[in-house]
Amino acid sequence: MPLALVDCNNFYVSCERVFNPKLEAKPVVVLSNNDGCVVSRSNEVKALGLKMAEPWFKLEKLSKQHGIIAYSSNYALYGDLSARVMSILSTFSPRQEIYSIDECFLDLSGFDPQSLMAYGQTIRQTVKRNVGIPVCVGIADTKTLAKLANHCAKKELSGNDGVCDFGQMDKVEGRALFAGIPVKEVWGVGPNISRKLLNMGIKTVEDLRTTSADKIRSQFSVVLSRTVNELNGTPCIELEDAGTPRQQIMVSRSFGAAVTELEELIESIAYYTTGAAEKLRHDGSVATSLCVYIRTNQFTEAEAKYQQSIVVPLSQPTDDTMKLVSAACHGLKTIYRRGFRYKKSGVLLMGLQARKTIQPTLFDDPAKQARSASMIRTMDAINKKMGSGSLTLAASGTQCRWAMRRESKSPNYTTDWKELLAVG
DNA sequence: TCTGGGGTCCTAGGACCC
DNA sequence: TCTGGGGTCCTAGGACCC
Numbered sequence: 001m002p003l004a005l006v007d008c009n010n011f012y013v014s015c016e017r018v019f020n021p022k023l024e025a026k027p028v029v030v031l032s033n034n035d036g037c038v039v040s041r042s043n044e045v046k047a048l049g050l051k052m053a054e055p056w057f058k059l060e061k062l063s064k065q066h067g068i069i070a071y072s073s074n075y076a077l078y079g080d081l082s083a084r085v086m087s088i089l090s091t092f093s094p095r096q097e098i099y100s101i102d103e104c105f106l107d108l109s110g111f112d113p114q115s116l117m118a119y120g121q122t123i124r125q126t127v128k129r130n131v132g133i134p135v136c137v138g139i140a141d142t143k144t145l146a147k148l149a150n151h152c153a154k155k156e157l158s159g160n161d162g163v164c165d166f167g168q169m170d171k172v173e174g175r176a177l178f179a180g181i182p183v184k185e186v187w188g189v190g191p192n193i194s195r196k197l198l199n200m201g202i203k204t205v206e207d208l209r210t211t212s213a214d215k216i217r218s219q220f221s222v223v224l225s226r227t228v229n230e231l232n233g234t235p236c237i238e239l240e241d242a243g244t245p246r247q248q249i250m251v252s253r254s255f256g257a258a259v260t261e262l263e264e265l266i267e268s269i270a271y272y273t274t275g276a277a278e279k280l281r282h283d284g285s286v287a288t289s290l291c292v293y294i295r296t297n298q299f300t301e302a303e304a305k306y307q308q309s310i311v312v313p314l315s316q317p318t319d320d321t322m323k324l325v326s327a328a329c330h331g332l333k334t335i336y337r338r339g340f341r342y343k344k345s346g347v348l349l350m351g352l353q354a355r356k357t358i359q360p361t362l363f364d365d366p367a368k369q370a371r372s373a374s375m376i377r378t379m380d381a382i383n384k385k386m387g388s389g390s391l392t393l394a395a396s397g398t399q400c401r402w403a404m405r406r407e408s409k410s411p412n413y414t415t416d417w418k419e420l421l422a423v424g
Numbered sequence: 425t426c427t428g429g430g431g432t433c434c435t436a437g438g439a440c441c442c
Numbered sequence: 443t444c445t446g447g448g449g450t451c452c453t454a455g456g457a458c459c460c
Contacts, residue, residue, distance in 0.1 A: 055429095187458095192457065251430090252430065405427085
């Protein structure tokens with residue numbers, strides 16, 4: 001039952017480098033929405049000690065000093081390259097779980113255990129050759145161990161050029177390796193749990209592995225006790241097949257500039273709800289309620305603070321953009337207060353269920369519903385063909401003063417004819 | 425202008441009902 | 443009048459991940 005975790009190295013930075021080879025060997029970062037935080041760092045930047053999610057404006061001096069090159073995030077580019085990487089990886093196993101934009105699990109059961117190291121190398125070389133993105137491969141019997149093996153491959157702890165297979169390690173070797181890795185590197189152990197573990201004297205992966213799962217369960221939660229079992233080779237987290245639907249869908253953004261007027265908040269909420277509804281239909285789900293929230297800047301001390309959210313039940317489960325937008329705007333109007341400078345808004349679709357399970361009600365008008373569904377399908381098709389956002393509801397507005405800042409975005413090399421890479 | 429991301433799931437605890 | 447157990451549903455907040 002071995003499985004592999006394939007993870008792209010410094011994914012967003014690597015995407016930028018594919019189309020701009022001059023960035024190779026230079027310190028490069030990619031920033032989050034609004035050019036807020038550092039979300040991807042090249043190895044050169046990691047070596048400078050720059051942390052993940054650090055606010056960019058605080059790094060101005062350091063970045064000048066070391067000539068760090070910063071890019072705004074270009075999700076159209078990263079999403080497209082991700083799809084190419086995932087498609088190639090899917091050919092290496094009958095079962096693939098895409099875990100995030102830059103990593104996936106592959107089921108390797110049935111393969112010759114002795115050949116997996118070589119197979120891992122083939123995977124790396126194929127992705128590098130066909131897309132230009134470097135990846136590392138971790139192989140083990142559980143998801144948590146595969147994540148850890150991937151960590152070892154990335155840090156070159158196992159000495160095997162981008163691939164690490166715990167199956168090729170004997171017990172003594174494995175224990176020594178685990179005893180040298182801080183417990184915070186384990187998947188599922190964040191800063192909080194890590195602190196509490198340290199207080200209990202559990203410092204390394206090996207310490208955690210040898211702690212009784214029952215003790216962990218009573219002091220923490222069933223989630224972390226699963227982690228302990230997984231570290232011991234007992235799978236507790238199943239491989240999820242493609243199409244396992246999400247339980248909630250969130251779309252939220254900070255604004256490029258503070259917003260005070262209800263009309264502008266409505267535009268942002270309509271826009272985010274439209275995006276959330278597209279994800280919802282992509283999953284084949286319907287929502288039974290939604291939550292709208294708005295907030296002022298949480299960091300500026302001097303400003304008046306306000307944050308509020310409201311849950312709006314839907315009269316019946318739906319995936320109809322117009323019904324969702326209308327419900328979200330209705331909710332927004334009840335929580336909006338004049339006189340605040342808003343910095344962020346968001347929409348959360350909740351109570352998701354499969355569209356095919358919903359019960360029609362007495363008051364349904366099938367003809368009307370068919371018309372509505374057909375219009376939504378047309379909108380989705382146009383947006384897929386012409387690019388996301390080509391066709392939106394008028395409620396989303398056209399000015400978008402609230403839209404995010406992206407001052408140093410690279411071109412959409414692969415998704416926009418006008419921005420193709422020019423050679424020569 | 426004036427800088428601080430976005431998304432998902434789990435758990436604990438309260439309300440309510442039988 | 444007070445005391446029970448046990449289940450479900452909901453919400454808020456915590457924690458994690460990338």
